Amino acid sequence: MSNEATIHGHDGAHDTHSAEGHHGHEHHEQHFIWKYIFSQDHKVISKQFLVTGIIWAVIGAFFSLVFRLQLGFPDSTFPWMEKILGEWAKGGKLTPEFYYALITMHGTILVFFVLTAGLSGTFANFLIPLQVGARDMASPFMNMLSYWFFFASSILMFISLFVQTGPASGGWTSYPPLSALKEASLGSGIGMDLWIMSMALFVVSSLLGGLNYISTVLNMRTKGMTMTRLPLTVWALFFTAVLGVLSFPVLFSGFILLIFDRNFGTSFYLSEIFVNGKALPHIGGSAILYQHLFWFLGHPEVYIIMLPGMGMASEVISVNSRKPIFGYLAMVVSLISISLLAFLVWAHHMFVTGMSPFLGSIFVLLTLLIAVPSAVKVFNWLTTIWKGNLRFNPPMMFAIGFVSLFISGGLTGIFLGNSALDIHLHDTYFVIAHFHIVMGVSAFFGMFAGIYHWFPKMFGRFMNNTLGYIHFFITIAGAYLIFWPMHYEGLAGMPRRYYDYSAWESFKQFTELNAFISIVAAVVFFAQFIFIINFFVSIWRGRKVTSMNPWGATTLEWTTPIRPGHGNWEGEIPEVHRWAYDYKDDGHGGDFIPQTVPLKPGEQDGH
Amino acid sequence: MSGFITIALLLLVFIIIYQVAKASEYASVIRGEEKVKAQTNRTMAWLLVIFFVLGLYGIYKCHIALVDKLLPVAASEQGAAYDSMFNVTLIVTGIVFFLTQTLLFWFAFRYQSTEKRTSFYFPHNNKLELLWTTVPAIAMAILVAIGLKNWMNFTSPAPQNAMVVEIVGKQFNWLVRYPGADGVLGKRDFRKIDDANNVLGLDWKEKENKDDIIAQNGELHLVVNKPVKLLIGSRDVIHDVGLPHFRMKMDAVPGILTTMWFTPRYTTAEMKKITGNDNFVYEISCDQMCGKGHYSMRGTVIVQTQAEYDAWMMTQKSYYSTVNGADAAPAAPAAKTDSVKAISMK
Numbered sequence: 001m002s003n004e005a006t007i008h009g010h011d012g013a014h015d016t017h018s019a020e021g022h023h024g025h026e027h028h029e030q031h032f033i034w035k036y037i038f039s040q041d042h043k044v045i046s047k048q049f050l051v052t053g054i055i056w057a058v059i060g061a062f063f064s065l066v067f068r069l070q071l072g073f074p075d076s077t078f079p080w081m082e083k084i085l086g087e088w089a090k091g092g093k094l095t096p097e098f099y100y101a102l103i104t105m106h107g108t109i110l111v112f113f114v115l116t117a118g119l120s121g122t123f124a125n126f127l128i129p130l131q132v133g134a135r136d137m138a139s140p141f142m143n144m145l146s147y148w149f150f151f152a153s154s155i156l157m158f159i160s161l162f163v164q165t166g167p168a169s170g171g172w173t174s175y176p177p178l179s180a181l182k183e184a185s186l187g188s189g190i191g192m193d194l195w196i197m198s199m200a201l202f203v204v205s206s207l208l209g210g211l212n213y214i215s216t217v218l219n220m221r222t223k224g225m226t227m228t229r230l231p232l233t234v235w236a237l238f239f240t241a242v243l244g245v246l247s248f249p250v251l252f253s254g255f256i257l258l259i260f261d262r263n264f265g266t267s268f269y270l271s272e273i274f275v276n277g278k279a280l281p282h283i284g285g286s287a288i289l290y291q292h293l294f295w296f297l298g299h300p301e302v303y304i305i306m307l308p309g310m311g312m313a314s315e316v317i318s319v320n321s322r323k324p325i326f327g328y329l330a331m332v333v334s335l336i337s338i339s340l341l342a343f344l345v346w347a348h349h350m351f352v353t354g355m356s357p358f359l360g361s362i363f364v365l366l367t368l369l370i371a372v373p374s375a376v377k378v379f380n381w382l383t384t385i386w387k388g389n390l391r392f393n394p395p396m397m398f399a400i401g402f403v404s405l406f407i408s409g410g411l412t413g414i415f416l417g418n419s420a421l422d423i424h425l426h427d428t429y430f431v432i433a434h435f436h437i438v439m440g441v442s443a444f445f446g447m448f449a450g451i452y453h454w455f456p457k458m459f460g461r462f463m464n465n466t467l468g469y470i471h472f473f474i475t476i477a478g479a480y481l482i483f484w485p486m487h488y489e490g491l492a493g494m495p496r497r498y499y500d501y502s503a504w505e506s507f508k509q510f511t512e513l514n515a516f517i518s519i520v521a522a523v524v525f526f527a528q529f530i531f532i533i534n535f536f537v538s539i540w541r542g543r544k545v546t547s548m549n550p551w552g553a554t555t556l557e558w559t560t561p562i563r564p565g566h567g568n569w570e571g572e573i574p575e576v577h578r579w580a581y582d583y584k585d586d587g588h589g590g591d592f593i594p595q596t597v598p599l600k601p602g603e604q605d606g607h
Numbered sequence: 608m609s610g611f612i613t614i615a616l617l618l619l620v621f622i623i624i625y626q627v628a629k630a631s632e633y634a635s636v637i638r639g640e641e642k643v644k645a646q647t648n649r650t651m652a653w654l655l656v657i658f659f660v661l662g663l664y665g666i667y668k669c670h671i672a673l674v675d676k677l678l679p680v681a682a683s684e685q686g687a688a689y690d691s692m693f694n695v696t697l698i699v700t701g702i703v704f705f706l707t708q709t710l711l712f713w714f715a716f717r718y719q720s721t722e723k724r725t726s727f728y729f730p731h732n733n734k735l736e737l738l739w740t741t742v743p744a745i746a747m748a749i750l751v752a753i754g755l756k757n758w759m760n761f762t763s764p765a766p767q768n769a770m771v772v773e774i775v776g777k778q779f780n781w782l783v784r785y786p787g788a789d790g791v792l793g794k795r796d797f798r799k800i801d802d803a804n805n806v807l808g809l810d811w812k813e814k815e816n817k818d819d820i821i822a823q824n825g826e827l828h829l830v831v832n833k834p835v836k837l838l839i840g841s842r843d844v845i846h847d848v849g850l851p852h853f854r855m856k857m858d859a860v861p862g863i864l865t866t867m868w869f870t871p872r873y874t875t876a877e878m879k880k881i882t883g884n885d886n887f888v889y890e891i892s893c894d895q896m897c898g899k900g901h902y903s904m905r906g907t908v909i910v911q912t913q914a915e916y917d918a919w920m921m922t923q924k925s926y927y928s929t930v931n932g933a934d935a936a937p938a939a940p941a942a943k944t945d946s947v948k949a950i951s952m953k
Contacts, residue, residue, distance in 0.1 A: 063817025080610060096899040171896045177861060178844040184778065185898045195730065238845040260925045271862025272809070275799040277779070287845055288862050309729040322719075323726040330736045351856045352847065354839075354865030357762035361755050367745045368754075375743035378707060382736065388726035392651035392719065399861060400655070400715055404860060407707050421693060424686075424854040427847065427894040435917035466628035469651065471660065478660060488673040496895045498902035506851060506890050509676050526617070533621055534628075543632060584728040591725065606730065 038148075040140035045147050046125035047458060050451070052154060053118020054532065058413045060109035060386030061101045065525050070094045072513075072518025074500045088166065097186050097252045100169035103497060104187065105161065107172025108195070110440065112202055113157070115305040117581025119447050120244075123308050124213045124237040126454065130557035133222025133574060135567045138215040143210045149205035149341025160194035168195035169257050171497065173298065176269040176290050180261045183276035192262070196255050203248045203255075205210075210248075213241035218328070222556070224576035227330075231555050231580040232325060234281075235332050239303050239339040247300040254293030261285070288353050295308045295346035303342045305439045307335065309446020310377060310406075313399040316449045318380055319553045321388030322591050323582035327380045334373035334380075341370045351419040352426050355405040367369050367417035374410050376498065378403065393551075394469045395453035400473035401476045402445040403598040408480075409438025412487065427497075433483045441479040448472075452533070456550050461542030467534040471527060478524035482517050489513065512547070555580050581607035645722070646926075652719035659712035678851055681716050682889065682910070683869040686854035695753060699746055709806045761855075765868035770836035770951075774827060774891075775807060776839075776846030776859040779900030781825040781891060782806055785927055787818030792838070796859075798843065803929040821926040825906035827891065830916045831869050836868040847895035850908065851865065852878075858895055871910045 039045060065084075069078060070093075077092030088098035127145065129136055137143045160167040168180035169187025174195065174267050182189045217230070217238045230238075257268040261282075269290045270282035318325040325331060347355065347363045390396065412434040415421045425431060450470075455463050494507045501507040501514075549558040556576070560568050574596040582593040587600075600604060631915055635643035650657070681687045684713045773784040784807060786792045793809060793816030800808035806823065809816040822828075829835050839848055841859040848867070849856045857867040891906030911919065 066824050076725060083610070096902070100896070100901070102634075168900075175845055175896070178896065181844070184783075184844050267802065272797040273861050274797045277802065278801060279798045283862075286863065288863065321726060322720075324728065324730040326729060327731045327736050329731070351857045354860060354863060357758060360762075361758055364758065365751055366752055368751050371747050372740060372743050376740055379735075379739040382710050382714060383729070384708065385711075385718060387729065388714075388718045389720045389724045389726040390715060392655070392715075397651065397655075400711065403711055404708060405710070407704065409730050413694055414700055414750065415693070418692075418696065418754035418758075420689065420754045420761060421696060423853065424689060425857050427849070427858055459709055464625075464628045464632060465647070467625065469622070469654075470628075473654065477658065480665070480859045484666070485669055486672060488669070488677060492676060493849065493892065495849060495892050497896045498894065500902055502907060503890050503903065504892070504893075505886055505889060506678070513673070529621055530624060533625055533635055541616050552823075581730065583726065585725075 004591050005035050013419040024074065032096070035445075038144060039231070040144045042125045042129050042137050042140065042143060043458070043566075045143055047119030048147050049125060049150070050115055050497040051150065054535070055112050056109050056113040056118065056154065058478065058528075058532070058576070060106050060114060060162045060544075061525050061528065063106040063109070065522055066100045067099055067106070068521045070099055070499065072515040074502055080380065093228075094499075097166060097169060099499045100171075101166045101183075101187050101191070104169050104171055104174075105157075106246075108157070108168075108199075111172060111305070112199070113150075113154065115439070115443050116206065116244075116301070116589045117202070119443065120213075120237060120240050120304065120308050121147070121150065121209060122381060122432060123233070123312065123447075123454075124209065124241060126215055126458065128237055129220070129231050129554050130457070130560065130564075130568060131231050131580075132220060132226055132555050133576065134216060134220035135573065137212045138220060139212055143212050146205050146209035146212065149201050153201035153205060156194050156198035156201065158593045160191050160198065163190050163194065165191055173291075173294055174258075175294075176258060176287055177260060177273055177275075180258060180269055181273070181275055181280075182285065183372060196259055196262075200255055203252045205245050206248050210241040212243040213237060214245065217241075217432050222573045222576055225556075225595075227577055227581045228329070230329070231311075232314040232331055233308075233311040234338040235335055236307045236314075239335050240307045243300040243304050243307070243339055243342055247297040247304075249263055251292055251297035253599075254290055254297075257293070258290065288350070288355065291350050291353060295349045296343075298349065301341040301348040302435075302439050303338060305405075305443045306446075307338070308450075309402055309443045310335070310570070312446050312450040312453070313381070313402040314384075315555070316395045316399040316453050317384050317550050318581055318583065319404075319453075320391045320393060320399070321385050322391070323384060323388040323585050324583050324606075325380070326383040327376070328579065328581060330376055331380055334376045336347055337373045338370060339557065341366060341373075343367050345370065345417075345589060346601070348417050348419070348422070351422045359487055364417065364419045368414065369376055370417075371410070371414055374406075378407055378410075393452070394463070394465055394472060395449045397469065397472045398452060399447035401472065402442055402449060404476070405442035405445055405479065407439055409434055409436075410441055411439065424493065426496055428490035429486040429494045429496055432496050433486035433490060436486075437479065437483050441475075441483070445476075448475075448531070452558075454552070455538065455542075457557055457560075459539050459542070459562075460541075460545050461538055462545060462550075463534050463538045463542060467530050471531045471534070474527040474530075478527065482524065485513055524557075549594075552590075552592050554582055556595055559594065567585075577605075582606065622889050630736070645720075649928040650721050652716050654763070655712055662806070680714065680873075681852070681854055682878060683853035683855065683870045683871055685761050686852070688760065689854040692753055692757050696750060699750065737857045739751050739804065739856045761867075761869075765836035765866070766834045769836040769868055769945050770830065770904070771836050771838065772827065772829075773838040774859070774906075775842060776848070776893065776897070777806075777842040778898050779843065779893075779904040780823070781848075781904070781906040782826075782842075783822040783825070783827050783906075784926075785820040785822075785828075785920070786815075787820055789815055789818055793817075793819060797842065807926075809926070811946055816926045818925045820920075820923045822923075825891065827906060827908045828916055828919055829908060829910045830913050831874045831910050832878075833913070834868055834870045838867060839865045839867065843898050846893050846904065848892035849892040850889070851892065853891050853908075856894055866920070871908075874910045874915075875908075875911060 079092040081089035082092050086093055086433055101439040160537055165186045168191045176182050179188055258264040267282035269287050270285045273280045316327050341533050345367045348367045351360050452463055452468055489510050545562050559574050576595045577598045586593045623806035681690050775782045793813040795808045796810055797808050799805055833916035839857050841861045846859040855867055855869050855870050857865050879885055931943045
């Protein structure tokens with residue numbers, strides 16, 4: 001049983017019970033269900049998160065394809081849409097109700113299910129134990145629950161797509177009163193109930209996972225693995241978990257109040273409303289309260305999405321530049337300051353809600369402060385590749401793409417974070433362009449870099465490089481072609497979340513551009529199947545990994561067997577003697593020194 | 608059927624791409640992996656540079672193609688300040704953008720792996736870290752200072768001589784209320800709302816309400832060069848008064864009164880000349896998702912000279928007289944409307 005392995009997973013346990021040390025390797029006899037479905041092995045759970053994330057990504061991206069067709073070709077009809085959407089696309093034309101349902105689901109799925117669960121669920125699970133030198137998570141059972149709560153949450157969200165009144169359609173932010181009143185919108189009926197329940201389960205999943213990641217990093221590092229010897233991936237995933245644990249409960253409380261307002265007649269968010277021909281009894285609530293609670297998660301959430309990519313890009317860039325990451329401590333300090341500031345900037349999403357201008361100005365200051373640690377990170381990445389010896393394998397390409405997109409998307413944040421400029425840009429396509437580049441595509445690039453880089457560790461095989469390069473160039477060129485022109489639309493005031501612009505004198509001039517963007521979006525969507533096919537076929541057919549450390553990396557995961565079992569290391573867990581980025585002459589013609597190699601006499605550790 | 612064929616074709620394309628890619632993998636083994644790797648590395652370094660150059664060209668083409676479609680000159684005094692601040696920010700971020708992207712792609716090309724190259728062991732340098740901590744911090748401080756100066760101006764109390772108009776959002780149109788001859792907007796109560804004869808729930812016991820004028824066609828009439836303070840409300844869900852030409856925006860929240868003020872600089876007629884577009888019209892867009900008709904929640908602003916505005920106002924009937932028949936209280940706003948005092952809603 002895997003419990004055996006669990007026991008041995010605890011640091012120290014294998015010392016005290018060294019006589020039983022071999023029990024940990026007996027679970028190849030485990031039943032399929034316990035090994036692959038209700039598994040407590042962090043590596044299997046990580047793959048479960050990844051595959052579920054990929055499935056959701058396809059669904060979420062497909063939704064964007066459908067609503068982009070409406071935006072790009074508002075006068076055309078698409079008979080195939082009626083076949084799959086039925087009443088929602090009568091005559092092949094999307095209804096406005098379902099258009100809004102699609103954008104809501106696209107946002108919810110991509111932000112939460114793909115770029116939170118699919119990203120940190122995959123890599124925190126996979127990398128933390130392997131890179132800190134632990135046999136498994138602090139609590140493998142909670143870790144398993146974390147996945148299955150996510151699974152249950154996924155099922156509820158999936159069911160909500162098929163209810164008669166349609167899924168939630170108030171935007172991924174679900175602002176009340178729109179989301180609270182069944183009378184105000186079709187999607188605020190049962191679809192919204194399912195959305196809230198699904199999200200509540202998602203919060204549970206995220207907390208179970210996050211607590212595990214934090215305690216594993218703090219308590220289960222192998223001998224010699226001081227905090228300052230941790231790879232930056234672990235630092236980044238650690239702060240991601242801290243952000244989630246501190247902010248998701250606030251979102252949860254916001255949802256609880258919303259449930260009360262929806263079902264039990266309370267007035268937390270509702271006041272003085274006349275809808276559907278009658279005045280409602282609610283008085284005294286504040287619709288803005290919800291926005292404070294939502295964005296108190298919502299903003300840290302942005303960094304929950306960004307930080308894993310930052311960590312993985314740092315690692316991949318360093319490995320493939322054959323050069324230590326520049327300014328390791330500065331990278332860690334900038335992660336800390338980004339995480340701290342993440343909690344102090346939420347109201348920059350609310351500059352035009354009518355909140356106190358004085359309060360607004362404080363949030364301007366704190367928001368623009370984030371530009372400083374972000375700039376430090378960018379310059380450190382640039383200095384890392386400076387005078388390196390760069391290998392352009394697919395993970396490195398995606399890591400470079402990550403930096404490029406992070407710069408492009410980060411700089412437009414300086415416009416939006418400055419309240420005086422936000423007045424005009426708020427809720428326009430400028431915002432769409434900004435966050436899609438920086439936390440959409442850029443975070444995806446971090447994720448792709450991670451997948452291509454650690455695929456050999458996950459499955460013992462390589463992904464195909466040629467397909468990886470094709471995937472990279474189509475995606476980065478497509479991302480810029482889609483989102484760069486959107487800045488112009490936003491500057492012209494074109495509002496987001498519109499179903500059709502043809503009645504607007506100020507915005508109808510962008511018809512051709514919208515069609516162009518939609519076509520590119522379709523190409524990029526189909527190009528992702530190159531990745532998906534590459535991923536799934538390579539699991540069984542990819543070129544086999546023949547050496548333990550194919551990238552020549554210093555970190556601990558590459559000291560495990562090519563296909564590590566539950567427990568990760570055969571025998572003792574290796575001891576760590578140096579920092580994670582010793583890419584230098586090892587004295588025998590090699591250009592790196594693994595963390596497990598003792599310091600030479602007189603040699604200084606690291607950074 | 609055609610659906611199946613399309614899917615089958617797509618699948619076939621992917622299989623072919625996959626097989627070609629797989630073949631290249633085998634070929635590389637035959638030709639000697641190290642050699643192929645070095646070759647691929649060179650190719651990728653070149654492709655990154657080509658991507659960068661094409662990208663710069665694309666940015667240029669995109670700008671040329673779209674710059675004319677941006678909004679015309681800012682139509683409010685606040686908007687003019689907005690535009691200059693925008694330009695400063697664009698210059699600062701533009702410099703950083705081109706500098707960092709150039710370095711990124713240049714370093715990638717310049718330091719591509721070769722046989723001879725060994726990487727330079729350079730783990731940290733405090734002077735450099737200090738440099739790129741302080742320089743961005745100073746740049747941000749400047750942008751924050753400019754931003755807050757404008758923000759304070761935009762959100763300062765409206766001038767005493769500002770005209771006051773109320774604009775209320777509902778699913779899915781705008782209701783505009785002018786104070787009428789007495790210059791005062793009377794109290795309203797959402798419980799008195801009736802779509803047939805009291806769209807804003809005006810309290811008819813209040814005499815200030817009886818001369819108020821309500822435009823239900825979403826038209827907001829303003830006077831050029833005269834500050835206007837909008838009292839913004841909502842009947843049902845959150846809406847947002849978006850005025851792109853004036854560079855202004857404010858949410859309409861049920862149960863909470865929000866305000867904004869600005870000074871229009873050009874009449875609609877002048878703007879038609881400036882843009883050379885006879886159909887030009889200032890538009891009010893709802894900028895906060897409000898339900899299925901969100902995209903159609905359109906209002907217009909008509910900026911006029913004082914004389915035109917007064918003439919228009921003379922033709923308006925009070926809402927009270929409209930819903931209670933012609934014999935009800937006299938509507939005609941006898942007093943000159945420019946004497947409307949800035950009195951916020953009671």
